[in-house]
Amino acid sequence: MQIWHIAWREIKVNLRDMRTFVLMLAFPIVLMLILGMALTNAFTSGLSLGDMNLLYRDTADNPQLEASWDQFTAAIAKEGVTLTPAPVDTDGKAEVSADHYTAYAEISNNGIAFFGGVMHTLESNVLQGMLATFADRYNLAAAAMIDSPEKAEAILTDTYAGGDFVAETALGSEKKPGSIDYYAMAMTTMVAFYSCMSGSFLIRGERLRNTAIRLSAAPVSKGTIFAGKVIGCTAINFLCVAAVFLFSKFVFKADWGDHYAAVLLVLLTEVLLAVSIGLGCSYLFMEDGGRLVVLIFTQIASFLGGAYFPVDDATNFMKIARDISPMRWANQALTQIIYGHDWLAAMPAIGLNTAVAAAFLAITAILMRRREAL
Structure with a gap:
């Protein structure tokens, strides 16, 4: 005491x-x-992105590719990407060079051709990554179509029972x-x-x-x-x-x-x-x-x-x-x-x-x- x-x-x-x-x-x-x-x-480890304006020309006539592209554009539009269809007489590369758009993409049955601008390298790289992800997911669905056609649509719409197809795990915490x-x-x-x-x-x-x-x-x-x-x-x-x-x-x-x-x-x-x-x-x-x-x-x-x-x-x-x-x-x-x-x-x-x-x-x-x- x-x-x-x-x-x-x-x-x-x-x-x-x-x-x-x-x-x-x-x-x-x-x-x-x-x-x-x-x-x-x-x-501060983050970077701020400017406006991302994607000019694109869609010449594909594959119904499955068209449906997948529509789903993809709707998703990235919600993330702040502005998508503009290129008129027939418009030179997409010239528009990007003139800094009217961040990047230009041509979608055809043979794939996607991407042209990024040099004035906004970071934003251009982000758009390129988005399109590469779309292409990889579509290729995966096309491969699944051969053996399991019923799973192809589920892969494209992210409702496949297996969840994410590529799981990323960081060794360090993202929270800092x-x-x-x-x-x-x-x-x-x-x-x-x-x-x-x-x-x-x-x-x-x-x-x-x-x-x-x-x-x-x-x-x-x-x-x-x-x-x-x-x-x-x-x-x-x-x-x-x-x-x-x-x-x-x-x-x-x-x-x-x-x-x-x-x-x-x-x-x-x-x-x-x-x-x-x-x-x-x-x-x-x-x-x-x-x-x-x-x-x-x-x-x-x-x-x-x-x-x-x-x-x-x-x-x-x-x-x-x-x-x-x-x-x-x-x-x-x-x-x-x-x-x-x-x-x-x-x-x-x-x-x-x-x-x-x-x-x-x-x-x-x-x-x-x-x-x-x-």
């Missing part, structure tokens, strides 16, 4: 300092907005974060790791306020004080992280996926890790040394962990340094949880965070017991 009293006291002490709490919230939120808006294009999504995640993990600062001041603050002696003289064991202060510091910092998480989700509309429990558990263990590192450094490096080490370490870890921009192409020493950044563990786990829909990806990050936190807490407990006071 005493542990929870000490933890609650730690939370109340931090909540009284609302100025610091608000600054801790404002810093990641402002960075999230500035970097997310400034680097929007860096996270936009700039706001990325920086919402990166800034949240960064502010979680900034709990190192609170951890480094957890016991040192008692010494500076001259309350360490009174705590040592109190009828409470060092272990109880230690556990209570760690729990309280972790709780108040996690509250700050949760506030950033909620703000980014509901105000900036950042995508945090569907597995909120896994996301929050990764963030909670990262906060525990950061508090443990900060507390450990305050004992390993006396006076202001621990605070300086923590300050330098958090900045390096933030940079290598991708807080300011993705660090995916690092090699040699930089790759090793990047991979041991706790923020890197958290960001990788969150990316797989949010965009890979794999909540089990949280387990390695949670395990690493907990193991490293336990090691630092054990070292700190040993060093605390060796000291006469806190």
